[in-house]
Structures are given as C-alpha cells and as structure tokens.
Amino acid sequence: MCGIVAYVGERSAAEVVVDGLRRLEYRGYDSSGVVVSPGAGADLRVVKRAGKLAALEGALVGHVLDGHLALGHTRWATHGRPSDANAHPHLSEDGRLAVIHNGIIENYLPLREALTASGHVFESETDSEVLVHLIEHDFAGDLAGAMRSALRQVLGAYALVAMHSDRDEVVAARATSPLVIGLGDGEQWLASDVPALLPYTRRVVYLLDGDVAVMTRAGVHITDLDGAIVDRPVEIIDWDAEAAEKGGYEHFMLKEIDEQPTVLQQTLGGRFRPDGLDVDLDLALDPTAIDRVVITAAGTASYAGMVGATMIESLARLSTTVEVASELRYRDPVMDARTLVIAVSQSGETIDTLEAVREAKRRGARTLAVLNVKGSSLSREVDDVLFVHAGPEIGVASTKAYMAMLAAFALLAIRLGRGRGTLSDERVAELVAGLRGLPHAVEEALATRDRVRVLAERMASARSALFLGRGVNVATAFEGALKLKEISYVHAEAYPMGEMKHGPIALIEPSVPVVAIATASARYDKTVANLQEVRARDGIVIAVASEGDEVIASHADEVIYVPRVMELLSPLVNVVPLQLLAYETALALGRDVDQPRNLAKSVTVE
Ligand code: G6P
DSSP states (O other), X not given: OOEEEEEESSSOHHHHHHHHHHHTGGGOOSEEEEEEEOSTTOOOEEEEEESSHHHHHHHHTTOOOOOSEEEEEEEOOSSSOSOXXXXXXXXXXXXXXXXXXXXXXXXXXXXXXXXXHTTOOOOSSOSTHHHHHHHHHHOSSOHHHHHHHHHTTOOEEXXXXXXXXXXXXXXXXXXXXXXXXXXXXXOEEEESSGGGTTTTOSEEEEOOTTOEEEEETTEEEEEOTTSOBOOOOOEEOOOOGGGGSOTTOSOHHHHHHHTHHHHHHHHHTTOBOTTSSOBOOOOOOOGGGOSEEEEEEOTHHHHHHHHHHHHHHHHHOOEEEEEEHHHHTTSOOOOOTTEEEEEEESSSOOHHHHHHHHXXXXXXXEEEEEXXXXXXXXXXXXXXXXXXXXXXXXXXXXXXHHHHHHHHHHHHHHHHHHHHTOSOHHHHHHHHHHHHHHHHHHHHHHTTHXXXXXXXXXXXXXXXXXXXXXXXXXXXXXXXXXXXXXXXXXXXXXXXXXGGGGTGGGXXXXXXXXXXXXXXXXXXXXXXXXXXXXXXXXXXXXXEEETTOOSGGGTOSEEEEEOOOOGGGHHHHHHHHHHHHHHHHHHHTTOOSSSOTTOOSSOOOO
C-alpha cells in the first residue's frame, strides 16, 4: 500500500527512483510522483500524475530532471481521491521542501485548521499535506530537527520522507509503516520494501518505530524522536535479484504459481530430523506449555490458517480456532499464558495482524509468526518465528506464499504433536513421506493448466461461481473463490459443502458454475451426494478430483484431476488448479493480473 523510494548519490536520481517505483508497483497504487533536487539551492522539480506509472513516465518526457537526490511515491488513496493534486510529493509554498508519506495522520483535521488559520494554503485534500506545512513552519536550516518537532504534533501511522533544496540529504521517519535503507559506497537508497533495492545493494538497515534517519552520500545517521543516536544493525538480504524479476513470464502471478514446487523444497529443506521422526524448527516454544491455539491473519493468510488449524488439531490435539485479525484485535478475547497465538503473514506488515498480536501480548498470550518476509515488523514482535522461505512474492494475488504457509503449518503441527506426545512414530513417518512427495505432486498439479484454460472460458462468462469443499479443503474453496474474485472480478462465494443446502443451493443455475473439491477423503461419499444435489438442479459441476477416480466423471460435468496425496496434505495440491483457474479467467477477461483494481499487496492502514 503506497510505495516510497528515495536516492542520494552519483547516479541520475530520477531514474533510480522511477525504477524503484516500478519494482514496488505490486504494493497497489492509483497515482504517483517524483521530486528531484537540482542542487545548489535551486528550486525542487516535481512531476506527479493520477493513474499508473506509465502516466508519470509520459509526463516526465521532455522534463530535465537532472540531480542526484530524489524522492518518489506511489499513492493508494485514503483521504482524497486519486488526482494530480492529491498525488505525492507535496511541496511547501516556497517550493523548497518536499514530503512524501505513507500511512494516515489521524489528527490532520485540527492541524489543518490551525495551519490554515495561521496563513498556510493547502493544495490537496490529503491528510499528508499537513506534514509539509508543519515541517516548513519549524524549518530553520535543520531538516531532521524540523521533522522531529512536526512529528511530536501528529497522531497516526507514517513512513515519512522529506528533502529541502538547501540540504544535500534525505530525512526519513517511521511509525508503523515500513521503511528500509539500502547502503552503498557514496550512495544510499530508501524504500518501503526490499524489492526496490535488490538491483543495487544487499546491505540494508530496517528503521524501527520512532526512528529518524538522515541519509547523505557519505552514510546514514539514525536518532530517536528526541534526537538521541540509535544503532540499528546492518542486515544482508539473501534474496537474489532475479527472484523479483519476471524472468520471461508475462505475469508475476504465473511465475510464482510455477515456482511452487521449488518453494516447497525451500520451506521443507533442512527441517526433517535425520531419522525422519521429527522436525527441527528452532522454536523456543514448549509444546506442553499451551492448552489452545488461536490463529489470526488477513486474506489468503487466514485461509492458510484454516488449514493450519485442522492440522494442529488433528496432529497435536490442541483446540485451535481461526479469527481474522481485524476482528480479533477489537474483541475482548479470552487468552492467557497457556494460549498460543499464531499470526500468519506473507509481508509481516499487515496492520490488523500486527495489532492482533499486540493485543494478544497485552493479554499475556505466547506468540508465534508463520511469516515470509525477514526483517518485517511482525518478525520483531513475536516470541517465535517460523519463516516459510517463499522468496519475494510480487503478484498481488498470493500464491506461492500460501503454499509455503501450508507446508510450514504441517511442519509445525508435527513438531507440536511430537512435543505433546500425540503422534506415533508410524504416523510421523507417514506424514514426512507425504511432505517429501509434495514438490513432485505440486509439479504434476501444474500440468492441469491446459485443461483449466478450457474451463476458464466458461468461468469468464459466468454470472457468479460457487466454491465448495469439506474438512481441510473448506479453506481451499475459500482460497479458490478469493483468487477468482481478486483478479478476474467474477463474483464467487465459498461454502463448506455440507452447508450448501442451507442457503447457497438457491443460487444454483447453469450460469453459476459450482467448483467442488472432491478429492479422496474420508467424506468422499458425502461429497458425491452433494454433487448430485447440484446437478439435480441443473447446476454445472467442475470437480477437482484425485487421479484414478473413475466414478467422479458421472457426478460432474467437468473434472480436473490432481495427484492423489494424503487428505491432510491435499490442500497443497488442490489449490493449484484453482490458482490457475483464477489466472486463466482473468486473462480471458483481459484483466490486469498482477495489479488488480483497488487491491494492495500489503495493507498497512486500517
Ligand atoms: C492483502 C493482500 C492479500 C494478503 C493479505 C494479507 O489483502 O492483497 O494477498 O493475503 O493482504 O497479507 P499478509 O502480507 O499479512 O499475508
């Protein structure tokens, strides 16, 4: 949500910044802008445009934006619609100070009224613009000092970056919204996310809440809001630059779907004990010190949590519930020191998930994150982290991170079960063998693409679609429906299959295809009966079924066969054709697959 890029150094700063913004497009945005300092006290040069980056790049043609210091921003509108005026950077009235901001300034209205009363003239409808006026008001040659004094007056979340035509520096501050500095020799970068830095450097410093950083060509100087020096470690990013490139693919989403067998190897790699009877996850958690588990997350991560809950309950015999973070954080949940709260997140920056964890900690619960991004806010706030090692995920619609989360949950459930003595050697050996076979099974599931492409034609003309699943695959139905909605904009609804008769059955007609997870399971017969009920009402059934199931064809209009794996691990295989179905339907409808309308990859505001 919103992207920030800044640069100071010898290169053409505008080019570096626009390149960085392009690499952050996946975060979701609806306008963009760039400001360059030509140096020697000359006025700052700003170009900003509503719409996609192409509009900004078009507007930049013919502008001479020479300079070695620049800021760039992609804005996801909160206060004020996407327009040229509301796009960032915001300039001071004298044109010498520029500010970009991610987050929400909650007390902007009284601040704006007070500033207006003292003669400031506002040019946008944004909450962010108060920041430029506050800093301008306090600026007397010390930009970091003026920023600190402005920040003492605001409430809310921010990643804030400023520059002044008199100063050869970029000043940045953080509260809640992420910022990471890339270190170079005689040059430095700043961004809201690591992929913008990958082509240039692997040495990074993550800013923490309350930090104010001054970046010059010579280096970086970080203080707290009172001006006291703080020391932040330099970390080395182990993602390779190609991982964040399309690598010949038309879309990141398809590349990431195809990467899933490799991702599984990364998630599982090195985690099985040599005897194959347990897993090593490097957790401080004592599995016998907890009585129940609460899993919390948003979006796709919450569906991974649903699968995880079934795994943990089944293998570790721990009562486990799942609740979306935006609800959990505002309830009055019952939790204590024997409650394990598991936060699931790709980015580790989803504000609701972070706040739910903070609430759990206030109540004394133990916390663990199932997480992809190292160095993210969530990684620093929990007692234990289980990294899923999916690598950078750029497509807004999450695919490989979901796959990695499911595999990580299987490992966690085994560890908890082993630690609690609820799993026999035989059962563990069976699960470990099942997990080891998954990369190959997922590889085979990817071969459904041609079949799925044909079915996508039907989906593209559907009025709506129904996704049904049972047991551990209820989550697969939810994830399949979410993927379809997110990127093709075809309405889809997911239901536990047994609930169909209690409402959604009224929707069934030929223009509403029913996608049913009907792979081998202990409830297979019930599933078949439900499919009959759909077909008796002229419904069109697209079944995802296990290879070798010859019966299913007589209960479904279309069948997508996937490899047969153990039921508890089947969501990892079953989700693949549903990811492909969403992708192919979106393609058939000409949608923007990697940047679907209104969505953001990482939702950092409420
Ligand atoms: C947004 C994204 C989803 C993602 C969700 C949670 O809604 O568009 O793809 O599943 O946030 O994000 P997280 O980074 O916490 O997994």
